[in-house]
Amino acid sequence: MKTIAVIFGSRSAEHDVSIVTALSAVIKPLELTKKYNIEAVYISKEGSWYWDDKLKDISLYQSGNIESFMKKAPKVHLLYDNGLTLVKSSQFAGRKAYKKIDVVFPATHGTHGEDGELMGLLEMANVPYVGCDLPSSAIAMDKVTSKVIAQSEGIETPKYEFLHSDTFALKGNEIIAELEKSLNYPLFVKPARLGSSIGISRVETSRELVNAIEVATHYDSKVVIESAVPNLIEVTVPILGNEEMMPALVEEPISPEDGVFDFYTKYMNQGKGGKKMGGVKQGSQGYSKLPADIPDDLYDKSIEVAKKMYKAVGCGGIARIDLLIDSKAKKVYFNEINPMPGSLYAHNWRASGVSNVELVDKLVDLAEKRWSQKQKYTTTFSTNFLKQF
Amino acid sequence: MTLKNCIVDGLSIKYEVLGDSKETILMLHGWADSHKTFTPLVGLKDRYCLILVDLPGFGSSETPKEAWGLKEYSKFVADFLTKIGRKDVYAVIGHSNGGAIASYGLANNILFAKKLVLISSSGVRDQEKNKKKLLKVLTKTGKLATAWLPQETKSKLRNKLYENAGSDMLAAPNLQESFKKIVSHDIQEEVKKINQKTLILYGQEDKATPPSYGKVFEQNITNSSLEVLPGAGHFVHQELPNEVYSKISEFMESK
Numbered sequence: 001m002k003t004i005a006v007i008f009g010s011r012s013a014e015h016d017v018s019i020v021t022a023l024s025a026v027i028k029p030l031e032l033t034k035k036y037n038i039e040a041v042y043i044s045k046e047g048s049w050y051w052d053d054k055l056k057d058i059s060l061y062q063s064g065n066i067e068s069f070m071k072k073a074p075k076v077h078l079l080y081d082n083g084l085t086l087v088k089s090s091q092f093a094g095r096k097a098y099k100k101i102d103v104v105f106p107a108t109h110g111t112h113g114e115d116g117e118l119m120g121l122l123e124m125a126n127v128p129y130v131g132c133d134l135p136s137s138a139i140a141m142d143k144v145t146s147k148v149i150a151q152s153e154g155i156e157t158p159k160y161e162f163l164h165s166d167t168f169a170l171k172g173n174e175i176i177a178e179l180e181k182s183l184n185y186p187l188f189v190k191p192a193r194l195g196s197s198i199g200i201s202r203v204e205t206s207r208e209l210v211n212a213i214e215v216a217t218h219y220d221s222k223v224v225i226e227s228a229v230p231n232l233i234e235v236t237v238p239i240l241g242n243e244e245m246m247p248a249l250v251e252e253p254i255s256p257e258d259g260v261f262d263f264y265t266k267y268m269n270q271g272k273g274g275k276k277m278g279g280v281k282q283g284s285q286g287y288s289k290l291p292a293d294i295p296d297d298l299y300d301k302s303i304e305v306a307k308k309m310y311k312a313v314g315c316g317g318i319a320r321i322d323l324l325i326d327s328k329a330k331k332v333y334f335n336e337i338n339p340m341p342g343s344l345y346a347h348n349w350r351a352s353g354v355s356n357v358e359l360v361d362k363l364v365d366l367a368e369k370r371w372s373q374k375q376k377y378t379t380t381f382s383t384n385f386l387k388q389f
Numbered sequence: 390m391t392l393k394n395c396i397v398d399g400l401s402i403k404y405e406v407l408g409d410s411k412e413t414i415l416m417l418h419g420w421a422d423s424h425k426t427f428t429p430l431v432g433l434k435d436r437y438c439l440i441l442v443d444l445p446g447f448g449s450s451e452t453p454k455e456a457w458g459l460k461e462y463s464k465f466v467a468d469f470l471t472k473i474g475r476k477d478v479y480a481v482i483g484h485s486n487g488g489a490i491a492s493y494g495l496a497n498n499i500l501f502a503k504k505l506v507l508i509s510s511s512g513v514r515d516q517e518k519n520k521k522k523l524l525k526v527l528t529k530t531g532k533l534a535t536a537w538l539p540q541e542t543k544s545k546l547r548n549k550l551y552e553n554a555g556s557d558m559l560a561a562p563n564l565q566e567s568f569k570k571i572v573s574h575d576i577q578e579e580v581k582k583i584n585q586k587t588l589i590l591y592g593q594e595d596k597a598t599p600p601s602y603g604k605v606f607e608q609n610i611t612n613s614s615l616e617v618l619p620g621a622g623h624f625v626h627q628e629l630p631n632e633v634y635s636k637i638s639e640f641m642e643s644k
Contacts, residue, residue: 199394207474214396215394215395215396215401218396218399
């Protein structure tokens with residue numbers, strides 16, 4: 001039986017969201033396949049690593065008992081030996097427990113994980129892992145870099161500018177004037193490398209713009225400011241696959257009045273809005289139409305743009321591409337990519353005919369295939385360089 | 390409803406602004422509570438602009454990196470109001486610890502307003518002394534008596550002990566140092582400097598801040614009046630929403 005390590009948590013504002021993704025959408029379905037032995041690896045908010053079966057139980061985190069667990073539990077060592085082995089003290093006569101890992105399933109969101117950092121560790125270990133690789137994760141997590149890629153592929157993006165917190169601190173007023181010259185209100189201000197709507201604001205005046213940049217720079221040193229798309233319909237397209245791509249249904253989240261889902265609306269009120277909205281089908285966030293209620297041509301264009309972006313960024317395994325549609329001009333703009341969609345967007349895959357169990361099984365298979373492919377390339381070659389030295 | 394967001398003193402702060410009147414009422418919630426505590430009073434927005442803020446460490450706002458007392462909290466409130474461009478407010482309504490922050494701020498000219506409403510306000514510490522002493526003794530003896538127990542059982546027992554001693558500390562474990570700082574600060578003398586017209590409301594059955602605290606505030610604040618509402622406890626504005634609402638409305642309209 002193959003052993004899969006599911007890694008989750010980490011030093012991220014989306015730490016708690018990651019616990020839910022790992023426990024409900026990854027570990028449980030993987031166990032249901034009865035094909036794998038699952039090891040839960042939890043990274044605390046402070047960055048300590050733990051490996052224990054107890055970490056598979058959601059009540060550990062809900063009750064706050066995770067704190068006392070961490071006080072007692074041994075931390076994990078990672079052993080790199082052309083592969084990855086988890087090592088910890090077994091607390092029995094000074095012996096150590098070892099577990100060789102066949103595949104890693106990263107289930108982190110946001111910083112120090114989904115942004116490519118974790119994938120870097122796994123690349124170094126030369127272990128197969130699920131989802132986007134290091135470069136594609138890093139590109140996807142940066143809203144500016146991913147827009148540059150989109151433009152280079154001829155995919156439209158909303159008009160945008162970006163700035164660094166240091167520059168803003170130095171010449172705030174000047175920058176506001178420049179932004180107002182090149183972009184028209186209403187504008188969206190976002191931390192460039194954060195997900196889950198944290199620190200995002202919609203602004204209509206200079207005063208609001210200054211405040212929004214201050215809020216965004218509280219979370220990230222790089223901030224993107226972009227024009228709002230008129231006659232907006234937001235859609236999102238989850239995609240599965242490596243070279244061969246399989247899109248799920250185009251999903252339409254329903255925006256609140258001010259156009260921004262904040263973290264709390266998105267994750268804390270799940271279902272409430274959905275219930276109130278009568279005929280609207282509930283997505284994972286409780287606020288979405290599945291499939292999106294848009295004309296066929298825009299539906300097809302959305303899938304086409306999403307696939308093009310997935311390929312251009314070099315995504316693998318799974319990712320979700322967010323798009324913005326101007327329904328009158330019939331234009332589809334690229335917004336952003338999420339390399340690890342919250343709970344894998346399992347609700348959408350289910351509606352698309354892929355169960356959560358099939359989904360994780362397929363992802364493990366894709367991870368192994370990509371890894372095998374990579375092994376074919378030569379990474380070392382002999383020289384007499386050292387002898388000449 | 391998406392909350393507004395701003396950065397004050399390096400902390401991300403969430404707040405709500407309701408109503409568009411020029412006359413502003415600032416509402417400060419109590420310990421381990423959030424701006425939502427004032428939901429029964431939001432009807433005031435038809436006549437006033439209401440500012441409801443999640444104080445640092447509570448609701449959706451970030452936690453201060455060091456221990457904050459009443460001084461730091463009231464300075465924060467002043468900085469927050471400056472940040473959102475509402476430095477002078479018509480009135481401040483404070484519940485429990487929010488009342489203590491408002492009183493401290495107004496008494497020391499950190500905050501400025503024409504009127505003050507104290508709902509089940511804390512800040513009078515004398516009568517808590519005995520309880521605190523009890524807590525201290527219990528905690529100490531508790532530590533000794535449980536020294537031989539495993540860590541988990543020990544902390545469970547200690548939690549029980551704290552609960553029995555009536556401590557609010559556990560409601561916000563990451564703010565224990567701030568809590569200690571606040572409960573050791575008695576403001577009975579300082580409130581004598583408050584010259585704003587003040588309405589003081591207490592629930593007759595309030596155990597956390599008994600109506601006797603209200604008496605102290607009434608005696609020490611020159612232009613104040615105390616009303617004790619029968620049948621209500623510490624969350625009098627939630628337990629008797631209509632009565633509290635109409636008393637505050639009337640007070641706001643009065644000259």
